[in-house]
Amino acid sequence: MSATPPGAVEGLAEYRPELGPQVLLSDAMLQGAATVHLIKDTAGGGSFRVGAKEHFLIARMDGSRSLAEIGEEYAREYGRRLDGARWQQILRMLGTRGLLAGAPARPAGGPASTPAPAPAEPDRGLLRGSIRLVADADATTDRLHRAVGFLLTPGWLVPLLALVLAMEVVAALRIGELLDATKGLFGNPVLLVGAATLLWFSTALHELAHGVVARHHGGTVAEIGLRWRLPVVIMYCTVGNYLYLGSRWQRIQTALAGAVMNLLFLLPFCALWLFAPLDTATRDALGALLLLGSVQALAMLVPFPPLDGYRIASQLCGATELAGSTVAYLRLAASRDPAAGDYPRRARNAYRAYGLGAVLVLVGIAAAVVVAAHRLLTT
Template sequence: MSAAAPGADALAAYRPALRPGVLLSDALLHGAATVHLIKDTDSDSSFKVGPKEHFLIARMDGEHTLGEIGEAYAQAYGRRLDHTRWQQILRMLGTRGLLTGAPARTSAEATGGPGPAASATPRRGVLRGSIRLVADADATAARLHRAVGFLLAPGWMVPLLTALVAMEAVIALRAGELLQATREVFTNPVLLTGLATLLWFSTALHELAHAVVARHNGGKVAEIGLRWRFPVLIMYCTVDNYLYLGSRRQRINTALAGAVMNLLFLLPFCALWLFAPLDDPTHDAFGALLLLGSAQALAMLVPLPPLDGYRIAGQLCGATELAASTVTYLRLAARRDPAAAGYPRRARTAYLGYGTCAVLALVLVLAAVVAAVVHLLPA
């Protein structure tokens, strides 16, 4: 006992600290489990831990001793960690290079494969591939944020969002007129080409909006580039630490930014459409742009398998891989598999709610598409 006591005392006085490049996420649903993600930005490796492990790791800030962390853990979970368990936890964090003083791991060490230098060049082909448009995407996002970040203040956002609601109300009330305008545009190759160009430009602004809002919320933009899946060519933006932003609200705002930008892009065209002469060909073009642009933006909000890489519905439910997890749970529930009953209430509520909304959304989308096609067909 006396020989072991000094080691235990020294361990209790130890003040562990995570390295600055280590990020921790909020609680996320992953299947039946609640998990937290931990990412080492130096090696770009990440892994999942449970709520109890996260409780301990989140308090390793160099200010709290293991004794203090253990006391807080005992109060929260009703049990104390012994000397052996602490050693296991510290050994695991040290081996992964997550603690200050431990050697940082490279990507090759973390994944057992080549490091970032070997995999930095994206794979490209004629039918599919991608290319970066800027060398330093984060610096580009910072410059954009300095230029337009003031629009994210409530004094600007409230009137802009109010204008968007008014615009969508006008579109809903005059949907028949807009459908007729769209039909006319589809018979005019010149107007149709201009419409497609404007819609593509709005998708580019969509991605840049993700970058600006992510930067506003403390995110790091890893890439801005072009991606093609023949015959489609689109811009993309990758926020490196999106899941590790400070709060769920910040993640939802970042996810919503693209759809909101699509709608903001339409505001001046809505004014032009309202005041353009009815016999002017551009009147139909602006009307078609309003209808198709709104449909494009609102599609990002539909709780189907994510059209947008930022998974708006998933962030609202606090879940990762929401569509796949929902399908898995619904299959288990349909078979009355005992494993379905093992899902916690929070997970069952999220997956059942998402599944129900997804089915209803799919029915409404299909009904809207059928109605639009019937309306656009020649009489």
């Protein structure tokens, strides 16, 4: 029998460690200038951060590789071997947290870098609060996915997105007519309430779309509920493992799903506005709904918290939401810290491209507001 290879724990060279099925690993992210990976125990709820080298080792603990084989891969990647003490430290860390298959679950109160917070009593009051609408949000989302998930296949999604693009082109070309219709809508309280109700309903679909797309990519939904900060009342949908979805593109799709749903919601109203024989008041109400709904959807893509564009920008930059604000991403883009590797360059490129789109959206919204205000003041 061959001797224990260097870089493996003595007596455990052939040990094949395997992470438990409840363990989730994230892609590389940035916290400040440091590259980190998140590891989550879905059974216990705890999560913690590790560096790129630790992630390299842990990600290969799938039961098919021995410690000796993992050690050889590590040596080829990083040009050095781990000694027995370091291996023992890593295995002890995983074992005490109950993350290795066959290891006992971590008892309550056991070690964890970021323990799951205890469920808090709902903070409800007359002016602000929240309430869950369904007992099992994940099961509800799963049923919705089974019902409408076929729309996420290319055969359906590509034509729908093409129709959305055509709708927005028509809206841009006829912006003057839509602005006049919006002005008229605000002079008709009954139609205004109807349009506001439809826009609120579209925000509810917006939230559910986040959950359905996350479920399509193997995600889980932790909570669906209603949140109020009077006079604003909105639905919310919390994707429990958003940062652990399989790829950055899947996370971007999940964040983008809400705005796309808002625009898809407008398609039948746009068709009625364009082709149905309607009276002037109803047609103007539909035109106003098209304009207001489009502005609502596109404004969500601006990269400022807590809008969807904030999460999209964070994924484009490779940064984790732990960074906390758009300002942090901008500082990251300007970073020259060698510890961040090529992330600052990627962040700069991502923000240039995404920021240009956000500026165009803001300019368009501002122009529409200025034109509408001018027409109101001159008529």
